[in-house]
Amino acid sequence: MPTLIRSLLGATALTAIAWSAAAQQTNITIATVNNGDMVRMQRLSDHFTQLHPEITVDWVILEENVLRQNVTTDIATGGGQYDVITIGQYEVPFWAERGWLMSLDDLGEEYDVDDLLPAIRSGLSVDGTLYASPFYGESSMVMYRTDLMEAAGLDMPDEPTWEFIREAAAAMTDTANGVYGICLRGKPGWGENMAFLTAMANSFGARWFDEDWEPQFDTEAWANTLNFYMDLLTNYGPPGAANNGFNENLALFQTGHCGMWIDATVAASFVTNPEDSEVAETVGFALAPDNGLGRRGNWLWTWSLAIPSSSDAPEAAREFIAWATGPAYLTLVAETDGWANVPPGTRQSLYDNPAYLEAAPFAEMTLRSMEVADPQNPTVDPVPYVGIQFVAIPEFQGIGTQVGQIFAAALAGHTSVEEALEQAQELTTEEMEAAGYL
């Protein structure tokens, strides 16, 4: 026992020494998600500390849901554990309104704020002030297997309709060989199946709320959306679709189990990378489908870096964000990992760069997808909210996840589409009343 206590004391003393050594420097704690691009940023952060020897960096890399839970708790209570946080477009408007985020208007000359894609920049700004700096941006599009499409005797147009997608999915499905015509998100969550379904619903003329914040799940447009989605996945989708999120579908597509996959444009660089993907040579891209109503079923999302107001090292945090989301970072990644692995979708200059366009066969379709996405006017009929695959109100995360669970239960065969829509309508109405919208 005494040895134990001694060694514990020893450990404490060592930590104390380590702390006092670090005290002469500024230490920043960065919280981020465990996506490939962020893990790369962590790996390259040595370049940052070489440029700024006075700053040391601690990383907290967590799975998306855990990260959101930790960051939200911290920022809502002003805990001050993090100096740089990774957040989506969804949180920015109301977190900025609460005064929880620092303004990022002065990231310096080199940062070149005017190079940011307009749709991305406006999504991260409130009243013209930038509150989060985009690390990568994405829309969604159709990724498909050119070999299977050819074998099916079909030709994918650049702007497919949902009807064509169904036809192609039917033709490509070959269950005996483990090939499923279409892979879509089914895993419940506001950022998983509801991101896809909400964007899809937009192209079917459906919307979450009317101008008076009345939930709209009792409309025919939603019934059409959900029925079509169920029809696609139950007939031509992989088994267990109700548990497949982005990552699961990525693994399925890379191992050759999917004919088509409609998902985030950032996946394009993963499925065309021969190191990870068995089908890298035979992937084609097209815009997300539509129904001829003037809206496509694609979304717009950015993972971005922001500084909580509770940070005790905002200056160092600003330096880091300017580095990680500045134009020079793109060049750095290009040098170390090649142009195809550069975080996409944030800067116009990237899409003007011939080296990038050549290395990334998906670049053009990514940019086109992002250009047709309009978060300010996401739906066919007018709505009181901003956001394509989400509704930018604080209540949405809770509502979206619960509705996502209802729809996933329908996909898993536990309830019918009618019941699911009824439950969704009831739940959303209840929540909106409680939140004072109705």
Added chain:
Amino acid sequence: MARAISTPRKVTLTAVAWIIGLLIFFPILWTILTSFKPEAQAIADPPMFLSFDWTLENYAVVQERSDYLRYLMNSVFLSIGSTVLGLLIAVPAAWSMAFVPARRTKDVLMWMLSTKMMPPVGVLVPIYLIFRDTGLLDSRVGLTVVLMLINLPIIIWMLYTYFREIPGEILEAARMDGAGLKEEILYVLTPMAVPGIASTILLNIILAWNEAFWTLNLTAANAAPLTAFIASYSSPEGLFYAKLSAASIMAIAPILIMGWFSQKQLVRGLTFGAVK
């Protein structure tokens, strides 16, 4: 009550026991195997059992991504620290409950257990606010105290049941010899309760090591233990089975090995007074 049994029966029982044992252990074994496979072979159909290209690459990749040692040291610090702290408080408490029972001793014990019934997430915000105001967020000391408090009722209960089995006459004899309270606990009681205390220590270390709510929610970079380490791998990305397996094994290996080596001690004392 192990008794001599006939050989055919022994063979059958041995076979059954081994099959069940291997089945229960299988998920861990499969994870260990997968962690040594190249990613592509980790999802091979049909599954590959031993005839794959053994590699350490997954461990290297995981180590490169996360500083395993730092998480490991935090886990060790937290589980041992909270256990030591817990014993310091629990031993006297259990002693007094066992040897100077009051009318309400049982009720006190049950009340202590009931403090474990609050769902942690229900008190997350209050605790977070308290930690913020006391500067304990992301500190090992704060987390050690929380883990100690969470497991304290269990430790007290375990120790109480061991102490109660010690015959009172021995204590009286010691008192006759002029032993004070301190001597009584240190030289008479503790040695007799060593198996029980050892078992308590082990169980507490295991529980603290595996606690995944507070360790995840109250830490950021400094105090994060292995539960946070695994949370950066728990969501799959691309081909991930082998790397996920490697990270999983890295998170559980230390406690698994400790558990195996000390299983005799753990088993001997794990009775909670259930044995008369």
Added chain:
Amino acid sequence: MATQHSRTAARGMIAPAVFLLLVWMLTPLCLTLYFSILDYRPQSGTFDCCEGLDNYVRFVSSNAFHQSVLTTLIMVGGILVITVGGGILLALLLDQAIWGRDIVRILVIAPFFVMPTVSAVIWKNMLMNPVNGLLAHLWRFFGLEPIDWLSQLPLFSIIVIVAWQWLPFATLILLTAIQSLNSEQVEAAEMDGAGPLDRFRFVILPHLARAITVVILIQTIFLLSVFAEIFVTTGGAFGTRTLTYLVYQRVIDSQNIGLGSAGGILAVVLANIIAFVLMRIVGKNLDA
């Protein structure tokens, strides 16, 4: 034997533990009680006093609440049945003089050392995944359609995962109890012509009663707050939303601290009711 002096000393010795646990229990409890009567939604900037019992009424009257209580009871009950039943059988088996008993025991207790997050991740991806999981391979090998465990049999899957983790604990306690059984008693019963089943029912089971009680009590306390296994596997979907998970959704997903706090208080009350009932049923066994 207790003198006045030792009584005072005893009180002094139990005081730190009682004091600490009291603080640890009361501080968050009081704050949670306070929050539970507020309309506290930080993301909307709402912090209004006082809503009275509104939050409680809302929490209890939503469909999700009744469903979650039922789910919790089924989950805890299912796990207890598997671990206690399986634990008794395993303990009986491990008590026999078989070859390599120590190694088998090591294999059996291994899951207890696996942290919940890791065991959920292993089961979800390596075993239960309907495409690449080992069970899917097994099903296909026998020419069957693979089961999508986590969406077709979600609650059952979670019960299996958690029971796998707790089976060793139950086995160990029951094994220690069986080993303390006086073999003369069993032999005497044998002499009297009692078959194996009778011996189990009239000699072994009564002897195990106390150990079973302890297993049920301790496991129930831990099982009522099972979280990581649900979080990782289904995220509360497909009817796996327990009361603990519902509180989580209110506090974290919906960021409605007031409503979630009310749920937390209700969860404590319900847990204590369950514990009280358990005590009444099995409490006799715990007395000296």
